Amino acid sequence: MTPDLTHTRDLVDRLFRLSAAGDWAEALNPTQRMALAYLARANRFSRCPSHVAEYMALTRGTASQTLKALVRKKLICAQRSPVDGRSISYKVTEQGALMMRRITVVEQVLQTMDTDFVRTFNAQLEIVLRQALLLYGKKPFGPCRSCQYHEKTGSGAHCGLLNEPLQAGEDQQICQEFAQEASDIKVAGA
Known part of the structure; x- marks a missing residue:
């Protein structure tokens, strides 16, 4: 029996909408919350407006306006590059970090579920996301520790x-x- 892919897409869309609706209660729109969440998890090489835009699949203009709103709300602050003095990156403020510690509705639900289920669910969602990113030719973004360029050294990484x-x-x-x-890249249909 073949799976109902429309139903799967509808479930993902509905879960996203439910999550986004909950984000409005925090004085942030869903795009602002996602940008703040990204910046809270991004390393210092990945916090400029174009990186936020690429990660979130936004135009640079939308990303720029979103970041300006977060600066006005004092949830992030802009920093000029010490190298060229022109490029800007963003850092989450203490107020922004406090906002990100608030538990969302989806996180509340996941906290009630079996740990193994949540790990498996995350792994399956990551596979679907990676396949979609491959199809659209987008960068995967990911944790440094899992990157092919990550090197362990005597003093750290x-x-x-x-x-x-x-x-x-x-x-x-x-x-x-x-x-x-x-060897970690899975190709659709393989």
Whole structure:
């Protein structure tokens, strides 16, 4: 019996809408909440407006307006690059970090479920997301520790692509330069 893919898509869409509706209660619209969540998890190499736009599949203009709103709400602050003095990246403020610690409705539901179920559910969603990203030719983003460029050193970790040492905890964060090992990439239908 073949699965009802329309039903699957409808379930994912409905869950997203339910989650987004709950985000409005926090004085953030769903796009602002997702941008804040991304910045809270992104490493220092991945916090500029174009990275937010790419991760969220937004136009640069929409991403820029979203980031400006988060700055006005004092949930993030802008920082100029010490290298060129022109490019801007964003950092989550204490107020923004506090906002991100609030549990969403979807997280409340998942907390009541069996741990193994949640792990399996996450793994399956990641496979679907990676396949969709491949089909659309989008970057996967991912944690430094799982990247093919991640190198362990005696003093911590290092990014082989950017030739930069990673700060404490950065190997757990999302990077826009993330590249999976070729053996980890699953191709649709394989």
